[in-house]
Amino acid sequence: MTxxxxxxxxxxxxxxxxxxxxxxxxxxxxxxxxxxIEAARPLTSLPPVLVVGYGAEEVRRAVGEEVTYVEQREQxxxxxxxxxxxxxxxxKASEVLILYGDMPLLxxxxxxxxxxxxxEAEAALALLTVVAEDPRGFGRVVRGSDGNVLRIxxxxxxxxxxxxxxxxxxxxxxxDAAWLWDHLPxxxxxxxxxxYLTDLVEIAVREERRVTAxxxxxxxxxxxINTRVHLAEAEAAMRRRINRRWMESGVTMIDPETTYIxxxxxxxxxxxxxxxxxxxxxxxxGARCRIGPxxxxxxxxxxxxxxxxxxxxxxxxxxxxSDVGPFSHLRPGARLGAGAHVGNxxxxxxxxxxxxxxxxxxxxxxxxxxxxxxxxxxxxxxxNFDGRRKHRTIIGEEAFIGSGTMLVAPVRVGRRxxxxxxxxVTRDIPDETLAYGVPARERGPVKEDEGDGP
Numbered sequence: 287m288t289x290x291x292x293x294x295x296x297x298x299x300x301x302x303x304x305x306x307x308x309x310x311x312x313x314x315x316x317x318x319x320x321x322x323i324e325a326a327r328p329l330t331s332l333p334p335v336l337v338v339g340y341g342a343e344e345v346r347r348a349v350g351e352e353v354t355y356v357e358q359r360e361q362x363x364x365x366x367x368x369x370x371x372x373x374x375x376x377x378k379a380s381e382v383l384i385l386y387g388d389m390p391l392l393x394x395x396x397x398x399x400x401x402x403x404x405x406e407a408e409a410a411l412a413l414l415t416v417v418a419e420d421p422r423g424f425g426r427v428v429r430g431s432d433g434n435v436l437r438i439x440x441x442x443x444x445x446x447x448x449x450x451x452x453x454x455x456x457x458x459x460x461x462d463a464a465w466l467w468d469h470l471p472x473x474x475x476x477x478x479x480x481x482y483l484t485d486l487v488e489i490a491v492r493e494e495r496r497v498t499a500x501x502x503x504x505x506x507x508x509x510x511i512n513t514r515v516h517l518a519e520a521e522a523a524m525r526r527r528i529n530r531r532w533m534e535s536g537v538t539m540i541d542p543e544t545t546y547i548x549x550x551x552x553x554x555x556x557x558x559x560x561x562x563x564x565x566x567x568x569x570x571x572g573a574r575c576r577i578g579p580x581x582x583x584x585x586x587x588x589x590x591x592x593x594x595x596x597x598x599x600x601x602x603x604x605x606x607x608s609d610v611g612p613f614s615h616l617r618p619g620a621r622l623g624a625g626a627h628v629g630n631x632x633x634x635x636x637x638x639x640x641x642x643x644x645x646x647x648x649x650x651x652x653x654x655x656x657x658x659x660x661x662x663x664x665x666x667x668x669x670n671f672d673g674r675r676k677h678r679t680i681i682g683e684e685a686f687i688g689s690g691t692m693l694v695a696p697v698r699v700g701r702r703x704x705x706x707x708x709x710x711v712t713r714d715i716p717d718e719t720l721a722y723g724v725p726a727r728e729r730g731p732v733k734e735d736e737g738d739g740p
Contacts, residue, residue: 290379295387296339307341315548321390363480410495414458657683
């Protein structure tokens with residue numbers, strides 16, 4: 287059998303009170319609709335069909351070309367939305383799985399169980415249900431005395447007795463494709479001017495076709511997001527899921543409840559994450575690192591055996607054995623070579639610090655290249671901006687830059703050169719040359735004991 291997948295993502299989500307289409311609200315760093323696509327993709331060889339409507343172009347830009355798009359131009363209910371997918375799937379799929387783009391916690395395994403239940407029962411359709419005390423506006427599953435599903439009643443249409451039912455319709459269906467396409471045009475028009483997909487259940491029962499139900503054991507899977515409160519609940523559930531996966535993969539978290547890791551982050555084994563740490567975007571962290579506490583890392587690559595302590599790292603690269611912090615900032619384009627060190631209250635932007643470079647504290651290095659083994663003294667600043675353009679500073683290998691030095695770019699300090707404390711360097715300094723003063727002047731060759739670090 288060939289399975290087609292239809293994901294409903296056409297609604298505006300008015301209760302979100304946002305101009306952003308509901309399915310694009312981010313969850314753990316991704317638009318929520320991507321989770322539905324990701325969960326369904328392993329079940330079929332066909333691209334999922336995404337039904338779009340409100341903000342269709344925004345959704346297309348965010349999702350890309352991994353799905354087939356169909357548009358619901360009029361908001362005429364869920365039955366009408368699924369019918370829009372008919373041209374994309376009829377004749378290609380013998381069965382159809384239907385789910386929503388605002389249920390990001392659904393797993394592939396749960397979806398597979400719904401599909402398998404329909405196949406085994408040779409049913410017209412199978413649906414996913416959940417037993418929960420808080421109905422959250424879901425329709426109720428009405429069963430007969432024999433336990434078979436009779437119909438789904440929407441909460442707004444339910445009697446007091448039906449509202450007391452705690453088995454809820456989660457909104458996930460697997461259907462025989464031929465039966466589905468034949469019956470969708472027959473759905474009755476509801477008083478609100480909409481065609482409800484849930485009416486298919488009662489139609490199938492009336493025709494004496496089999497309807498089967500699969501109950502999920504995890505109510506969090508079917509959290510539908512309709513408000514910002516629901517979004518926060520789903521975020522917390524997703525955070526717990528992500529953290530658990532990494533801990534089971536060999537990552538230590540001192541306090542998972544205060545550790546926030548987005549979905550696309552990758553972490554190596556034996557790394558330790560301390561409290562109040564946020565890992566965002568496409569961050570990659572190697573093995574045996576120590577991250578945090580109170581650290582933010584975004585879209586960065588951290589090598590093996592690195593340390594990031596109470597600092598912010600964004601769009602940066604730290605090679606093996608390098609460390610930063612506390613209270614420092616690696617900005618976009620920063621790169622620390624193997625074993626390089628940036629101490630407290632330092633900032634590096636669009637600059638490379640070569641292997642073994644030491645930049646102790648209270649310094650700014652921007653638009654620069656620092657050679658291996660160089661020492662950057664406290665309070666050093668690369669003066670890279672003249673008010674109109676940025677200029678580069680080049681510091682040679684094993685150079686020694688004294689505390690409080692101003693390097694006025696564009697400028698080059700040679701290999702093993704020594705700059706005295708408090709200097710203002712406005713011209714190039716040759717290799718192995720001592721310079722100091724305001725402005726700095728060459729004072730002769732470096733003596734053997736000059737520039738030796740502590």
